[in-house]
Structures are given as structure tokens and as C-alpha cells.
Amino acid sequence: MLFGASVVAVVAIVGLVVGLQAANRSSGSSGSTSGSTSGSTSSAAYLPVGSTAPSGEFTTLGGKTETIAALRGKPVLLWFMTTWCSSCEAGTQAMAQNIAALAADGVRVVEVENYQDLGQSGPALPAFARTLAGRSFTNPDWTFGEASATLTHTYNPQAYLDIYYLIDANGKITYVNSSPGSTMPQLLSAAKGLA
Amino acid sequence: MSAARSQALVAPRVRAPKALAQVLGTPWRMAGFLMASTVVAFFYTLLLPFDYTQRFELANWDYLSAYLLIWAIVLGLAMGLVLSVQVYAMRKVVAARAASGAAGGVAFVASLLPSFLCCTPIIPSVLAFVGVSGVGLYTTTGTLQHFFAVHQTEFLAASLVLLALMGWWGLRKLARATCLSEEGCATEVTSMGEATAGPMGCCSTPERNDQGAGSNGRPPEHWTPEGVMR
Structure with a gap:
């Protein structure tokens, strides 16, 4: 039996x-490229595909303040994450392996920490980035930074630990998903033809 | 009939280790235990890295560290034991079904909480659904998900303890039951006043023994509460 x-x-x-x-x-x-919900996020949880990406500030590891609006002219992958999140670790490692492929499609990656790591203690962003990105840490097509409170609230209203936007050169959101560690094939596919 | 005489008519008590030996006592039972453990451990190898991928797929093995693999094996063995005890008990005594079912399920769910509630959109979506918004949403989401992220070991350990307790409890109940062996136990008294044992004596219950009761409906004289699994 x-x-x-x-x-x-x-x-x-x-x-x-x-x-x-x-x-x-x-x-x-x-249809995360057509505005409907993706597999792991609800429709009210992120900015809709097809809308104009709002501006907002983030601070790079070098201490420079940049804006989303200033990124226009080139496709951007804007990724919000937290340093104590497992899928963010996995995603950063996957990004390191695929940064060249994204760069070949003209996509610049901007990986920003959610404002104050969503109020919890985690590894410092420089150590997190340097450890997980490895040699790609210094890749000019990959920027790490810390998002302002406004930028975090605007793009990540439900405080997901791990969510990213693909924005075209004109500032339009073309794709939304989470966890690039497991959605990299879809991300690479969505990035094709953006340049 | 004296209490001492009654005691002598029931099968001797079996301790938990011996009950375990009987639960796994045949090659088929051992194979069943190993297969159940393997299946559950396989399941855990996919579920424990869930928070890395937010997906349930074979690619989760890319994130299966030695730490998670050890937990998957240990939890698989514990769950396999609980299942084996439960199935054995169900075969032997229907009343033992409660030995491990619900609590085993609780242990299973508890072991998966860190993987499913950290780094996934579940908590923020639920909070938003129930109307939490603004600063409260951010604070609560971060607090809850961080809690599950940093307390994975505690959750897994608690699950293992619960599974171990359920396995031990089930074995103890089996050990306390009479007629654990295939030979069964004493069920009737011969005209010479000697107990006889037979296959039909397995897992005696008051109702079963009532077959020998008199017209007054009382249990037969040789029945003893010691013969009932409790």
C-alpha cells in the first residue's frame, strides 16, 4: 500500500x-509588452506599458544625481530591487551574464535600489553590486544607484522587491516584468529592435 | 478477572524504535519510505529556491546551494518517515489516521513560507488588496518580506522539529497499540482460560471485542483498555 x-x-x-x-x-x-498583467505583477502594481516613463531622481554609486528624463535618446532597462532580496541577487548575476547582449541591442541598464531598501537593513549597494556583477561592475552600460522616495513610489507603488521596466529611446514603457534571473529570455526578446 | 490477568492477555507493549523497525520492516516498506522521501526531497529542491526565481521550474536548481540541498534531503526524509508511519498506521488502525496528517501538513507549509513570501509579489499584492496604501504599504511590505527573508533557517528548523515530533508521536501511538505484529494479539479465552492469538485479532477495538459480548452489551470479560490504540 x-x-x-x-x-x-x-x-x-x-x-x-x-x-x-x-x-x-x-x-x-x-502581454507584459501589450499592457496586460505579467505573470507575477498585477495591473495596479506598475505603470502601464505604452505610457510615458515619468521622470525622477536617483543617485549613482559615484554620488551623481541623475534623472530618468535625462536617459532619453537610448533604450533603458530601469530595474528596482532591494539588496536583501534573493531574486535580486540572482537577477544581478544573470544581468552580468547578459549585459553584453543587452548592450548589443543598445540598451543601457540602470539598476536602482528601492528607496532605503524598503526600510530594512541589507548589504550596502556598492558591495552588493561589486560582488554580484563581478567584472561587469565597471561596464559603462550598467549603472547602479539608489532611487529617491518619489521615484520608487512612482514606478513601484506596491513596494515589490524586484520589478523592471524597459523604456525605449523616446521614453515610452515597452515592457514590464520582475525577476530578470528567471525572465531573461523574455527580456532579451523584448529588447530586440528597441535601438 | 484481575487486572494482572487482563494485562497478561494482551500483546506486550512495543517501544517506538521497535515500532519504527516494524514500519520499515520489509523491503517493500523500506522502498516505499525511500521513494516517498525522494519524491518529497525532489519537490523541496524545486520549492526552496523559489524566492530566487519566483517560478516553479527545473531552472530553480541553478540556485540550489548545498545548504538548501541538505535541507531538502533532511525534510524529505522526515516527511517520508511521517508518511510511512501514517500509511502504516492507517493500515493497522484506522483511528491512528490523526497521528500525523494535519500537523505534517502544517510543517510542510511552514517550511515553504520563506520561499514563497520573500521576494515575491504575494505580500504586497495582498496588502494592496486589503486596502493598505501609502507609507503603510511600504513599511509593512518591507517588514514582512524581510522577516521571511532573514528567518528562513528558523522556519525550516521549526518544520523539521514538527515533522520529527509527528513521526515520533505516530510511532508512539503505534507502539502503544496492541497487535502491532503480524501475528495479531489475544482475542479470546479458551475454555482452559488461556489466551489465543490469531490474524483476526489485529487492532482490536471495543466494538470488535463486543462480538463476544453478552446480551447485556458490555465488553467481554477479557477486554482491556490497554488493547486500544490511544
Whole structure:
């Protein structure tokens, strides 16, 4: 009986894995490029695709204050994350492996820490970036910074730990998703043709 | 009949280690335990790195550290044991079904909380859904998700302790039950006053023993509460 129950459990779990895989695929391919919800964010949780990216300030690791508006003229991946978030660690490592591919499509990556790490203690951004980005840390197409409170509230109203926007050269939002560590293929696909 | 005589008519008590030996006592049962443990451990290897990917897919293994792998194996073995005890108990005594079911489920859910509630949009979405907004949303989201992010070890340890307790409790209940062995236990008294044992004596209950009760409906004279799983 125990053996039979185990076989049933195996079948059930395999079915669950297959089902969730299918669900992941369908959510990953759903219209985060057309304005509908993505697999892991709700429609009220982020700025809509097709809208103009609002401006806002962030401070780079070098201490320079930059604005989103000043980034126009070149496609930008604007990524909000926290340094104590596991998916943000994984995403930064994945970004390091794919920064060249994004740069080949003319995309500049701006990875900004949510304002004050959402009020919690985590690794300092310079150490986080240097450790996880590795040699890509000094890549000129990858900028790390800390978002202002206004910028964080504007782009990340529900305080997700990990959410990113793809913005074209004209300042239009073209794609929204989360966790680039697991959505990199979709991100690279969305970045094609932006330049 | 004296209490001492009644005690002599029931099968001797079995301690938890011996009950464990009987739960895993045959190659098929051991194979079932190992298979159940493997399946659960496999499941954990996909679930524990969930917070790295926010997805449930084989790619989660890219983030399966040695630390998470050890937890997956240990939790898989613990859950496999609980399942084995539960299935064995269900086969032996229906009343033992409560030995590990609900609490085992609680342990399973608790072990997954850090992975599912850190770094995913679940908490902020729920908070926004219930109407929390503005500074409160930011503060609460950060606090809750940070809590699950930094207390993963404690959650996993608590789950393991709960599973271990459930396994021990189930074994203890089995050990306290009579008729644990395949030979069954004493169920009737011969005309010479000697107890006999037989396969049908397994897992005696008052109702079962009532088969030998008199017309007054009282339990037969040889029945003893010691013979009932509790």
C-alpha cells in the first residue's frame, strides 16, 4: 500500500510540475509588452506599458544625481530591487551574464535600489553590486544607484522587491516584468529592435 | 478477572524504535519510505529556491546551494518517515489516521513560507488588496518580506522539529497499540482460560471485542483498555 501511495504521489507531483511549468510559460509570454498583467505583477502594481516613463531622481554609486528624463535618446532597462532580496541577487548575476547582449541591442541598464531598501537593513549597494556583477561592475552600460522616495513610489507603488521596466529611446514603457534571473529570455526578446 | 490477568492477555507493549523497525520492516516498506522521501526531497529542491526565481521550474536548481540541498534531503526524509508511519498506521488502525496528517501538513507549509513570501509579489499584492496604501504599504511590505527573508533557517528548523515530533508521536501511538505484529494479539479465552492469538485479532477495538459480548452489551470479560490504540 505504501508503495502504491508513493507511486500516486510521484504521478501527482509530476503532474503538478508539468502544470506549473505550463502556467509559467503562459504567464511569461502574456502581454507584459501589450499592457496586460505579467505573470507575477498585477495591473495596479506598475505603470502601464505604452505610457510615458515619468521622470525622477536617483543617485549613482559615484554620488551623481541623475534623472530618468535625462536617459532619453537610448533604450533603458530601469530595474528596482532591494539588496536583501534573493531574486535580486540572482537577477544581478544573470544581468552580468547578459549585459553584453543587452548592450548589443543598445540598451543601457540602470539598476536602482528601492528607496532605503524598503526600510530594512541589507548589504550596502556598492558591495552588493561589486560582488554580484563581478567584472561587469565597471561596464559603462550598467549603472547602479539608489532611487529617491518619489521615484520608487512612482514606478513601484506596491513596494515589490524586484520589478523592471524597459523604456525605449523616446521614453515610452515597452515592457514590464520582475525577476530578470528567471525572465531573461523574455527580456532579451523584448529588447530586440528597441535601438 | 484481575487486572494482572487482563494485562497478561494482551500483546506486550512495543517501544517506538521497535515500532519504527516494524514500519520499515520489509523491503517493500523500506522502498516505499525511500521513494516517498525522494519524491518529497525532489519537490523541496524545486520549492526552496523559489524566492530566487519566483517560478516553479527545473531552472530553480541553478540556485540550489548545498545548504538548501541538505535541507531538502533532511525534510524529505522526515516527511517520508511521517508518511510511512501514517500509511502504516492507517493500515493497522484506522483511528491512528490523526497521528500525523494535519500537523505534517502544517510543517510542510511552514517550511515553504520563506520561499514563497520573500521576494515575491504575494505580500504586497495582498496588502494592496486589503486596502493598505501609502507609507503603510511600504513599511509593512518591507517588514514582512524581510522577516521571511532573514528567518528562513528558523522556519525550516521549526518544520523539521514538527515533522520529527509527528513521526515520533505516530510511532508512539503505534507502539502503544496492541497487535502491532503480524501475528495479531489475544482475542479470546479458551475454555482452559488461556489466551489465543490469531490474524483476526489485529487492532482490536471495543466494538470488535463486543462480538463476544453478552446480551447485556458490555465488553467481554477479557477486554482491556490497554488493547486500544490511544
